[in-house]
Every structure is written in structure tokens, then in C-alpha cells.
Amino acid sequence: xxxxxxxxxxxxxxxxxxxxxxxxxxxxxxxxxxxxxxxxxxxxxxxxxxxxxxxxxxxxxxxxxxxxxxxxxxxxxxxxxxxxxxxxxxxxxxxxxxxxxxxxxxxxxxxxxxxxxxxxxxxxxxxxxxxxxxxxxxxxxxxxxxxxxxxxxxxxxxxxxxxxxxxxxxxxxxxxxxxxxxxxxxxxxxxxxxxxxxxxxxxxxxxxxxxxxxxxxxxxxxxxxxxxxxxxxxxxxxxxxxxxxxxxxxxxxxxxxxxxxxxxxxxxxxxxxxxxxxxxxxxxxxxxxxxxxxxxxxxxxxxxxxxxxxxxxxxxxxxxxxxxxxxxxxxxxxxxxxxxxxxxxxxxxxxxxxxxxxxxxxxxxxxxxxxxxxxxxxxxxxxxxxxxxxxxxxxxxxxxxxxx
Numbered sequence: 001x002x003x004x005x006x007x008x009x010x011x012x013x014x015x016x017x018x019x020x021x022x023x024x025x026x027x028x029x030x031x032x033x034x035x036x037x038x039x040x041x042x043x044x045x046x047x048x049x050x051x052x053x054x055x056x057x058x059x060x061x062x063x064x065x066x067x068x069x070x071x072x073x074x075x076x077x078x079x080x081x082x083x084x085x086x087x088x089x090x091x092x093x094x095x096x097x098x099x100x101x102x103x104x105x106x107x108x109x110x111x112x113x114x115x116x117x118x119x120x121x122x123x124x125x126x127x128x129x130x131x132x133x134x135x136x137x138x139x140x141x142x143x144x145x146x147x148x149x150x151x152x153x154x155x156x157x158x159x160x161x162x163x164x165x166x167x168x169x170x171x172x173x174x175x176x177x178x179x180x181x182x183x184x185x186x187x188x189x190x191x192x193x194x195x196x197x198x199x200x201x202x203x204x205x206x207x208x209x210x211x212x213x214x215x216x217x218x219x220x221x222x223x224x225x226x227x228x229x230x231x232x233x234x235x236x237x238x239x240x241x242x243x244x245x246x247x248x249x250x251x252x253x254x255x256x257x258x259x260x261x262x263x264x265x266x267x268x269x270x271x272x273x274x275x276x277x278x279x280x281x282x283x284x285x286x287x288x289x290x291x292x293x294x295x296x297x298x299x300x301x302x303x304x305x306x307x308x309x310x311x312x313x314x315x316x317x318x319x320x321x322x323x324x325x326x327x328x329x330x331x332x333x334x335x336x337x338x339x340x341x342x343x344x345x346x347x348x349x350x351x352x353x354x355x356x357x358x359x360x361x362x363x364x365x366x367x368x369x370x371x372x373x374x375x376x377x378x379x380x381x382x383x384x385x386x387x388x389x390x391x392x393x394x395x396x397x398x399x400x401x402x403x404x
Contacts, residue, residue, distance in 0.1 A: 001403060002091055005119070006034040006105060007098035008053060008080045010248035012314035014039045015219035016121060016195055017098070018046040022220045023392035024399065034087045034101075046220035051087030054079050070159060077163040080104060085170060088112070094402065096395075099124050103160045104167060106181050106190075111171040115402060118192030119395065121313045122334050125192070125211055126150050127204035136336035146206075157182060193395055196313065199385035200320060200341050212398075215389025216317040221298050231273070231300070234290045238271055240305040241290075242366060245275030249310045249331040249354075254280030257357075261308075262289055264362035270305065270370065297322070306369050308362070311339035311351070320347060323383035325375035327365045329354050346378040 003024055005017050014035045021031040025047050032049035033039070043050040081104040088095075088108060095116040097105040102118055109116040122133045126149025128142030134152055139145055157179040164178045189210040195217040203213040227235075235241070244261045246253075258274065262283050265272040274281040274291045283289045297315070301307060301322035309315045311328040316338040319326045326348040328339035339351035349365050369375045 001093040001399065002030045002032075002089075003094045003096060003399070004032050004034060004051065004088060004092050005048075005096040005098075006084050006101040008035060008076075008100045010312075011039075012247060012312035013098065013100065013121065015042065015314055016217040016317075017096075017119070018042050018048065018220035019218040020096075020119065020195070020392055020395055021048045022046040023396055027396045027400075029399070032087075034084055042220070045222060051083075053083035053087070073159045074162050077104065077160050078166055081107075081163040081167040082170070084108060085167065088114075094399065102192075103156070103178055103182065104163060106185055107164060107167050107171060107173060107176075111173055116190075117398065117402075118190065120192055120194050121196065121217075122337075123194060123196070123201060123204070124153070125204075125207060126153070128206055129202075129204040130337075133334040133337040136330075153182065154179065191398070193398055195391050195395075197317065197320065197382070197386045197389055197391075199382040200316070200338075200345065212394070214394035215391035216321065216386065217391045217395075218298065218317075218321070219296075219314070221296055225296055225299065227295060227299050228292070231290065231292055231295065234271075234273070235303050237287075240303065241271035241273050242306045242308060242370070243273045243275060243300065243304050244281065244308040245277050245315075246279045246281070246310045246329070246331065247312050247315060248278045249312075249335075254282065257281055258283050260357060260359050260362060263359040264366060265289065267359065267363035268366040268370070270366060273300075273304075306366065306375075308366070310354070311335040311342065313338055316342060317386075320379060320382045321386050323376070323380040325369045325379045327362070327369055328352070329357055329362075345382065347375060347382060349375070 005021055007014050007017050017033060021033055025031045032051050033043040034051035034053055037052045040050045092114055095105050095114055096119045097116055099120040099122055105116055126146045128146050131139055131145050132149045132152040140148060160178040191210045194213045197216045198213055257279055258281050272289045274283050276293055282291045297318040301318055301324050304324055306325045307319045308327040311330045312335055326342050328342055328348050328351045330336040330339040330351055331354040342348035343350055349368050352361050
């Protein structure tokens with residue numbers, strides 16, 4: 001089959017699909033990844049064709065007010081819808097759609113007759129088990145969680161509405177609202193595969209059968225990949241260090257975060273690695289702290305004492321897979337949800353909200369997570385559970401069923 005995987009967002013929203021795409025390619029399929037231009041190299045390294053999308057999630061950044069944020073999100077979705085339509089070819093046999101691209105891809109499947117499958121990194125369907133990931137809210141009880149879940153979907157419909165209107169006009173489809181299409185897909189039991197581990201989020205008991213959880217999808221890792229020599233030397237020069245990184249979050253906050261981090265590490269008596277990321281973390285602080293760029297989490301995380309991170313879905317999964325305890329500093333979107341899940345299973349202490357981060361709070365959390373064995377023991381147990389899951393193979397099997 002010729003498969004197009006369409007996703008959008010930051011590295012954590014894209015990287016897991018490189019590993020999924022590589023698994024599908026190994027199973028004999030031709031696979032292309034549609035994402036923004038910055039991920040072309042990642043796709044090609046995994047042996048995937050690449051379809052560039054015109055929008056970049058950073059191009060609509062810098063807004064402060066909720067109304068401006070919603071407008072920026074709508075503009076981003078409009079760009080993404082146009083981009084997927086541009087890269088979709090008539091010889092495509094299957095669309096794999098992320099949670100972000102599915103509300104657009106549904107209209108493309110209607111126009112072209114190409115079947116689609118959901119391949120989500122987050123649970124989006126309403127459930128009584130927990131509040132929606134995008135709200136960051138505490139549980140409101142089973143009825144309250146379900147009601148809030150439906151409300152969150154209606155809010156998302158509003159964000160997609162301008163993009164849907166423009167896309168359907170381009171495809172010469174009759175007018176249809178984003179909400180109506182979503183309801184139709186739900187009534188038709190459109191299958192969605194969820195790429196996260198049940199060690200962290202057990203499959204909700206009130207979900208319909210067409211919603212499945214496969215286990216986490218790992219970013220593609222070249223078999224010949226190695227850590228940089230300077231990092232390798234640092235790792236072997238002393239006790240296990242702590243990694244601190246915020247991924248694509250906290251742009252422009254590098255100086256403040258770097259100062260807080262170095263002081264907190266020293267207060268806790270720990271060596272540290274700062275991963276620069278979008279924040280631009282950096283430290284010229286002596287032999288106990290090293291600054292690195294983008295390195296494979298799968299190679300680095302197992303050699304650490306703990307990971308301080310923003311609790312993005314990808315980093316959260318990578319830390320657990322490595323059996324590493326976490327200190328979470330969630331910034332936005334679904335990050336408070338994942339941070340709460342890590343704390344809930346005992347693999348991390350209570351999250352530190354990004355705007356509340358101080359040297360004292362970070363040092364206290366680091367001391368707790370490194371000195372108290374239960375955090376590492378819980379993370380190691382979760383890693384063993386994740387070893388029993390094969391998320392990529394579950395998707396390969398689902399695709400194979402469509403070929404029959």
C-alpha cells in the first residue's frame with residue numbers, strides 16, 4: 001500500500017511517526033510523511049518520502065490573549081489543510097491521520113474515496129476516567145469529565161471551522177460543518193489507534209470498541225547512531241547526571257531557565273546536562289554541567305539519574321521507556337495532563353508549573369526524585385510494562401486488515 005502519514009506541530013508531534021513509518025515500510029508498504037519543512041531530514045533518515053506542509057507552528061506564535069491564540073490556531077489549521085491537499089496524490093491508498101490532522105483529513109477521504117485511520121498520540125474521545133488532555137483540569141467526576149470532554153471537542157470544532165470551509169470549497173464538496181463531520185465519524189465508528197502506553201494511561205473502560213491503545217510509537221533511531229564524543233566523555237566522568245530540557249517550549253526564556261537550572265543542580269549536589277532546545281538553554285559552568293543540542297533520547301536517557309522536562313507526550317514516553325524518573329515542568333497544551341499521569345503512577349513528584357519554577361522548587365524536586373528509590377522503581381516497572389507492548393506492530397496489523 002502507498003500510505004501517507006499526516007501530522008503537524010512540534011518535534012514531539014512528529015518524531016513518533018518516523019518510527020511508525022519505518023515499521024510500515026519494513027512491512028512492505030510505501031510510506032510518506034507530511035509535516036512541516038523542518039522535519040524533512042528526520043523523515044528521509046527513516047527511509048520515508050516527505051511531503052512538506054506550508055505552515056510552521058512557530059509562525060503563528062507570540063500571541064498573548066486567548067482570542068488571538070484561537071485565531072492563530074485557526075490560521076495554522078487552514079494552512080495545514082491546504083498543505084495536505086497539495087501533497088496527497090491520487091495513487092495514495094491510505095491516510096494515517098494524527099489528532100491534529102484528522103478533522104481536516106476526513107474531508108479529503110470523503111472527496112477522494114481514500115480510506116483513513118486515526119493514529120493519535122493523545123486520548124481525545126470523552127471519557128469518565130479523566131478530564132480532557134487539553135484542559136489541564138482536575139477530575140470533575142465521571143459525569144463531569146465526560147461533559148467537559150464533549151465541550152472540549154466542540155471548542156476544537158470552532159478552531160477548525162474556517163479551515164474546513166475553505167478545504168471543502170477547494171474539494172468541490174457541499175458545505176458541512178466541522179462538528180457535523182466529527183459526529184458522522186463517531187457514528188461510523190471510525191477507527192483510531194492511540195500511540196501511548198497503558199502503563200501511563202489505561203484504556204478507558206467507557207470507550208467504544210473502535211478506539212484502541214497500541215502502546216507508544218518510538219522515533220526512528222538509525223542503528224549506527226552514537227552519542228557525541230564530548231557527551232560520552234561527560235557521562236563516564238562521574239556519577240549519573242540529570243538531563244534538563246524543554247523541547248520546543250519556552251522560546252526566549254533560555255537565560256532565566258539556565259540560571260535556575262544550574263543553581264538548582266548545584267544545590268541538589270547533582271551533575272547536569274542542559275539540552276538547548278527552543279529555549280536556548282546553555283551554561284558555561286565548569287566540569288559539572290554540559291550543554292548539548294539534539295541527541296537521541298533512546299541512547300541518552302538510560303544513562304541518566306533523572307529527566308527534567310516539559311512533559312510533552314514524546315519525552316514522557318521516552319523517559320518511562322528508559323525507566324527514568326522525571327521532574328515535570330509543564331508549559332501548555334496537553335503537557336499538564338502527561339505531567340499529572342507521571343505523578344499519578346509515582347514516576348515523578350508533583351509537577352512544577354512553568355511559571356512557578358524557581359531554583360528552590362527545582363532543587364527540592366530533584367533531591368526528592370533522585371534520593372527516594374520509589375520513583376526509579378516505579379519508572380522501571382513502567383518500562384518493563386512498555387517492553388510488553390509493540391505499538392508499531394499493532395498499527396502494521398491494523399493496516400494489514402484493511403488490505404484483505
